[in-house]
Each structure stands twice: as C-alpha cells, then as structure tokens.
Amino acid sequence: MKKVLEIKDIGKTFTLSKKQQKLEKTKTNKKVAVDHLSFDAYEGEIFGLLGPNGAGKTTTLRIISTLIKADYGDVLVDGKSVKNEAGEVRKKIGFLTSELKLEDFFTPNYLFDFFSTLHGISLEEKEKQKKKLFDRFGIGEFAEVKVANLSTGMKQKLSLAISLVHNPNIIIFDEPTNGLDVITAKVVTDFLKELRSEGKTIIISTHIFSLVEKICDRVGIIINGHMVACDDLKTMTAEKNLEDVFFDIYSQEVGDK
Amino acid sequence: MKNVLTIVKKELTRFFKDKRLLITTLILPAVLIYVLYSFMGTAIFSQLNNSDEYVPLVYVNDIPNSIDNLLTTSEIKLEKKSYSLEEIEAIKEQITNQEADLLLIFSDDFDQMVAEYQTGLGDAPYILMYYNSGNTSSYTIYQTLESLFNSYESIIANKFDINMQNDKFDLVTDENVSSMIFSMILPFLILTFLFSACMSVAPESISGEKERGTIATLLVTPIKRSELAIGKIISLSIIAILSAISSFIGVVTSIPKLLGGLGEDISVSASVYAFKDYLLLLLIIMTTVLVIISIMAILSSLAKSVKEATTIISPLMIIVMLVGITSMFGNVNSNLFVYLIPIYNSIQAMGSILSFNISYINILVTIVSNVCYSLLFIYFLTKIFNSEKIMFTR
Numbered sequence: 001m002k003k004v005l006e007i008k009d010i011g012k013t014f015t016l017s018k019k020q021q022k023l024e025k026t027k028t029n030k031k032v033a034v035d036h037l038s039f040d041a042y043e044g045e046i047f048g049l050l051g052p053n054g055a056g057k058t059t060t061l062r063i064i065s066t067l068i069k070a071d072y073g074d075v076l077v078d079g080k081s082v083k084n085e086a087g088e089v090r091k092k093i094g095f096l097t098s099e100l101k102l103e104d105f106f107t108p109n110y111l112f113d114f115f116s117t118l119h120g121i122s123l124e125e126k127e128k129q130k131k132k133l134f135d136r137f138g139i140g141e142f143a144e145v146k147v148a149n150l151s152t153g154m155k156q157k158l159s160l161a162i163s164l165v166h167n168p169n170i171i172i173f174d175e176p177t178n179g180l181d182v183i184t185a186k187v188v189t190d191f192l193k194e195l196r197s198e199g200k201t202i203i204i205s206t207h208i209f210s211l212v213e214k215i216c217d218r219v220g221i222i223i224n225g226h227m228v229a230c231d232d233l234k235t236m237t238a239e240k241n242l243e244d245v246f247f248d249i250y251s252q253e254v255g256d257k
Numbered sequence: 258m259k260n261v262l263t264i265v266k267k268e269l270t271r272f273f274k275d276k277r278l279l280i281t282t283l284i285l286p287a288v289l290i291y292v293l294y295s296f297m298g299t300a301i302f303s304q305l306n307n308s309d310e311y312v313p314l315v316y317v318n319d320i321p322n323s324i325d326n327l328l329t330t331s332e333i334k335l336e337k338k339s340y341s342l343e344e345i346e347a348i349k350e351q352i353t354n355q356e357a358d359l360l361l362i363f364s365d366d367f368d369q370m371v372a373e374y375q376t377g378l379g380d381a382p383y384i385l386m387y388y389n390s391g392n393t394s395s396y397t398i399y400q401t402l403e404s405l406f407n408s409y410e411s412i413i414a415n416k417f418d419i420n421m422q423n424d425k426f427d428l429v430t431d432e433n434v435s436s437m438i439f440s441m442i443l444p445f446l447i448l449t450f451l452f453s454a455c456m457s458v459a460p461e462s463i464s465g466e467k468e469r470g471t472i473a474t475l476l477v478t479p480i481k482r483s484e485l486a487i488g489k490i491i492s493l494s495i496i497a498i499l500s501a502i503s504s505f506i507g508v509v510t511s512i513p514k515l516l517g518g519l520g521e522d523i524s525v526s527a528s529v530y531a532f533k534d535y536l537l538l539l540l541i542i543m544t545t546v547l548v549i550i551s552i553m554a555i556l557s558s559l560a561k562s563v564k565e566a567t568t569i570i571s572p573l574m575i576i577v578m579l580v581g582i583t584s585m586f587g588n589v590n591s592n593l594f595v596y597l598i599p600i601y602n603s604i605q606a607m608g609s610i611l612s613f614n615i616s617y618i619n620i621l622v623t624i625v626s627n628v629c630y631s632l633l634f635i636y637f638l639t640k641i642f643n644s645e646k647i648m649f650t651r
C-alpha cells in the first residue's frame with residue numbers, strides 16, 4: 001500500500017498565559033501538547049487517533065493541516081513537507097472540525113462556489129463535485145437557504161461538503177461525530193467509509209471507542225502527547241476489546257509518572 | 258491576486274445583500290445628519306427671527322417732523338401725541354412693567370433748534386429715551402434708535418462722510434465665506450464620519466469572523482494570508498468610503514439650512530470648489546480610510562471578540578477626534594514633516610484644499626505616506642493571520 005502521510009517525530013509546546021495557567025492548574029507556563037510523535041497513514045484507510053481530552057489530538061491534526069507549525073519534526077503529505085510547501089499541502093488535504101464554521105449569511109450554493117474559487121477549481125469540475133456532494137447529503141433542496149436557517153445536522157453536512165470542494169485525497173477530520181445526533185452521525189460515518197472505498201486516506205481523531213471500532217482500519221492511542229500504541233485495529237483488539245486495551249495502557253502510562 | 262478579488266467580492270456581497278447593514282451604514286447616516294443639521298438650522302433661524310415678528314411699542318411726545326419722517330419706514334408702533342406730565346409718568350410705569358418699550362421726549366422746537374444750533378454755543382437740543390434694559394425688546398429698540406439718531410446727527414452736522422457712496426464696501430465674497438466655513442468644519446466632520454464608518458464594519462468583519470470560527474475555515478484553503486489581508490482591507494475600505502459618502506451627502510445638503518439660520522447675507526455653496534479640489538479631497542479620503550481601516554483591522558485581529566475589539570478601538574476614537582479638532586483653529590501647517598504623521602496629515606491636507614491653500618508637495622507627501630503606512634499595516638496583518646498564537650488561542 002502506498003504511504004501518503006508520514007508524521008515524523010513532531011512536537012509542540014505551548015506557552016501558557018497567566019489565565020490559562022490558572023485554568024489548567026499548573027505552575028509552569030509551558031504545556032507539552034505533542035511529544036515526539038510519529039505515525040504513517042496509507043492510501044485507502046481510515047486511521048483513528050484515539051485519546052482522552054487534552055491528549056494532543058487536535059494539535060497533531062492542526063500541524064498536519066498546516067494551521068500551526070511544529071516546534072520540531074516534519075510531516076510529509078504525499079511527499080510534500082508542511083514546513084516548506086504548506087500551500088501544496090493545503091491543496092491535497094481537506095481539514096474539517098466541528099469548530100470550523102460557515103458564515104451564517106450565505107447560502108450553501110454561494111459558499112460552495114466561493115471555496116471552489118479559492119481552491120482554483122474549474123467551473124466544470126466544480127459543478128460535478130457540487131452535484132455529487134449536494135446529492136449525497138441532500139443539501140440540494142436547501143441550496144438557497146441561508147446557513148443561519150439550516151439545522152445543526154445540515155450545517156455539519158454542508159461543512160463536510162465544503163471542505164471537500166477540491167476533492168482532496170487526504171481528509172483530516174477532528175472529532176467527526178462531535179455534537180451530532182445518531183442519524184447525522186451515521187450519515188457522516190457512512191460517507192467516510194464511502195470515501196475510503198474511493199481510495200482516499202482519512203485521519204480522524206476521537207475519544208469514542210465505538211466509533212474507532214466501527215470505522216477505523218488502524219488506530220493510534222495518544223496520551224499526554226505521546227503515541228503509546230499504534231497498530232491495526234484487528235491486531236490490537238485480538239484479545240481484548242478496545243476499551244480494555246486502552247485502560248491497560250492508560251494505567252501503565254499514568255502509573256509510571 | 259485572483260483570490261483577493263474573490264474575498265472582496267464575498268465581503269461586498271455580504272454587505273449589499275444585507276438590508277439591515279445597508280440601512281444602518283449607508284442610508285441612516287445621511288438621513289440622520291440631514292435631519293439633525295436641518296433641525297439645528299431651523300432652531301437657530303427661528304430664534305434669530307423671533308424679535309423681528311415682535312412690534313415694539315414706542316410712545317413719542319411732540320414728535321418733530323424730521324424724526325417722524327425718519328421713523329415712518331421702520332416697523333415700530335409709534336404712539337404720537339402731546340402727553341401730560343401724569344401721562345408721561347404712567348408711560349414710564351408701563352416701561353418698568355414691560356408693557357411698553359420706549360418713551361421718546363424731544364426738547365422744545367427740536368427741528369428749529371437743531372437747524373440753528375452751532376457746536377459749543379448755548380444749550381444743545383436734546384432727545385430723552387426712557388427704556389428698560391431688563392426687557393430685551395425695549396433694550397433692542399433703544400440701541401437701534403440710539404444708533405439711528407447718532408447717524409442722523411452726524412449727517413446733519415456733516416463734517417465728513419464714511420462709506421456714503423453706493424458701493425460694495427465689504428469685499429468678502431461668497432467664495433471666501435464658503436471656503437472659510439468649509440475648511441474649518443469639514444475636515445473634522447469628514448474624519449469623524451470616516452472613523453465611525455470604519456468602526457461599524459472592521460471589528461465585525463475581522464473579530465467577528467474570528468469569534469465565530471469562520472476565519473479558520475478560510476485559513477485551511479490554499480489562499481495566501483497576504484491575499485486574505487489585502488482582500489479584507491480593500492473591501493472594508495470600499496464599504497467605509499460608501500458609508501462616509503453617505504454622511505457627507507447629509508452634511509452638504511444640510512449645510513445651507515444650517516447656515517441659513519445665521520442670516521441671508523451668507524450664502525454658502527460647495528460649488529466654490531473646482532473638480533480638481535474634489536479629486537484631491539477624494540484621494541486624501543481614500544488613503545485615510547486605508548490607514549484607519551488597516552489600523553482597526555490589526556486591533557480587531559488581536560482581539561478575541563467583537564466586544565473586545567470595540568473596547569480596544571474606542572480610546573483611539575478620542576485621539577482621532579482631538580487631532581480632528583486642530584482643523585477648527587484655521588491655520589494650515591506648512592511644515593512638510595507634519596505631513597508624515599498619519600491622520601494629522603489628512604486633516605491638514607483637507608484643510609489646505611478647502612481653504613484654497615493647496616501645496617501639492619504636502620498633499621503628495623500625505624497620500625504617499627498614507628499608502629506606505631497602509632502597506633506596512635497590511636504586512637503586519639498578514640503576520641497576524643499567520644500567527645497561530647493569535648488565530649488559534651483558546
């Protein structure tokens with residue numbers, strides 16, 4: 001299988017403001033969010049980054065998506081480095097999180113066109129992609145309704161469509177089912193599986209075991225910025241279920257310190 | 258560059274399709290200013306004209322013919338008669354009680370005495386005027402008559418004449434009056450409108466997008482941060498200029514009404530300026546908006562929310578107002594270096610254009626330095642958009 005994503009020993013330390021120090025209840029103003037983390041992802045797979053709150057999942061995905069820079073290490077996306085070729089990387093990936101919002105004032109149609117233009121997509125290509133995605137998510141009938149008037153589920157589906165305007169080969173999805181009802185969540189996870197069957201590479205982050213068990217091919221467990229386990233889901237859950245595996249590792253990791 | 262256009266187009270679409278925004282930034286300023294200024298003008302006018310409608314009541318004892326002729330044309334109600342001593346006392350009582358305005362008493366055979374009288378020889382004929390300085394109309398008519406009699410006296414004495422020919426002695430032109438008034442108030446007003454116009458769009462567009470998380474969606478596309486910065490600045494500037502123009506129209510249409518209150522003699526008209534003057538003014542306004550918008554954009558991008566942005570920018574408003582007030586003192590600064598100071602240079606340059614003291618080199622320095630400042634600020638804004646610390650804090 002072709003290796004499309006190479007995370008090579010990345011790390012990120014945040015400097016906390018006084019206010020953040022109080023919130024996090026620490027005395028030091030440094031917070032190591034990602035610590036010497038490496039993993040690879042291959043064509044046509046869903047890779048799950050599993051970890052508790054504050055483990056460093058979002059930070060990792062943001063580094064891969066070029067939104068923030070790693071202090072050290074590098075990420076190669078289809079051979080392009082996030083350090084030196086951020087622009088190229090952005091063309092190859094679609095980044096999505098429930099924190100990414102669309103402007104309330106515009107309609108799905110307008111936003112799709114707008115983001116297509118920013119990605120430099122030809123008109124023909126755009127119409128094709130729009131029809132495909134709008135049909136897939138049933139956005140078509142709301143194409144001229146302002147985002148403000150769409151339901152949360154429809155908004156999420158629209159964000160998904162918008163982040164795929166350029167038909168990227170690599171999709172990074174932070175907490176894909178966060179805040180969604182079971183029906184919308186299923187639409188999203190089914191769609192991710194569909195994308196996989198098209199040969200796309202998908203990285204998701206989550207703290208939900210069942211989601212990983214349902215859709216992921218490989219899983220990396222991340223605790224305190226470390227990748228503590230990384231393997232095929234099948235191999236990892238050969239003897240115990242994912243939850244037990246996680247807590248075994250977790251008690252070891254936390255107990256060590 | 259294409260991405261810049263895409264951003265500008267989106268921002269303008271956002272603006273022009275939003276009825277509420279359109280009304281509050283484009284229509285309301287013009288209407289409010291027009292109504293406010295017209296109202297102020299009418300209020301001043303009616304106050305000044307109050308005294309005109311009132312007809313003062315003047316009692317005259319034994320009016321001489323010459324004086325009678327003098328007073329017939331004026332709008333004074335004259336009660337002419339030979340009054341007895343008691344009646345005269347009663348009239349004085351009325352003046353005290355503000356029921357009558359004035360009592361005029363002439364010395365006997367006034368006209369004849371005046372004709373015969375030679376300066377310094379014997380008793381001079383006299384006029385007595387009883388009035389009440391606590392009563393505005395009484396005091397006004399007293400002053401009017403006093404100066405009337407004084408000039409009458411100087412005419413009949415006729416030692417020399419002052420400005421007696423039929424000529425225009427006050428050489429002020431409408432152009433002078435207009436340019437003086439405009440150069441004193443317009444720079445300040447324009448700056449105020451520009452600032453509040455910028456204030457109404459910049460924080461919302463930048464901190465707002467940051468607060469709602471929509472800017473992050475843009476940052477994951479291949480658009481360059483500099484393109485985003487330039488696109489935002491250009492579109493916000495266009496909107497701010499439109500809004501400022503709206504306010505400007507309000508001022509220009511209401512100024513005649515406002516100044517109309519000051520009297521018919523002053524006719525103020527914006528037509529005293531040539532096309533070239535308007536063009537220079539527009540250039541100054543446009544580059545000033547660029548400077549203000551880019552400063553506000555930087556402050557807004559540093560803020561976490563629209564509210565925080567507004568709080569940060571408000572003190573700036575006071576500084577800008579204070580700078581703006583300097584135009585009210587007239588004199589245009591001619592030192593070339595002050596035209597390097599942002600905002601102040603715009604105020605001075607606008608003042609110089611409006612008062613016909615144009616120095617092209619100063620205006621050039623103003624425009625060029627404004628553009629340079631804006632470019633510098635856009636560079637900073639790009640840096641900020643690039644900074645994960647600012648764009649992705651929690």
Ligand SMILES: Nc1ncnc2c1ncn2[C@@H]1O[C@H](COP(=O)(O)OP(=O)(O)OP(=O)(O)O)[C@@H](O)[C@H]1O
Binds near residue numbers: 031054057059
């Ligand atoms: N911009 C920032 N400034 C300071 N600290 C940060 C920043 N972003 C993240 N952190 C800290 O880094 C650590 C990792 O955060 P991250 O968001 O990557 O965790 P996560 O695994 O996504 O958690 P969650 O499940 O809560 O989303 C946390 O302790 C967080 O407080």
Ligand SMILES: [Mg+2]
Binds near residue numbers: 057058059174
């Ligand atoms: Mg997270």
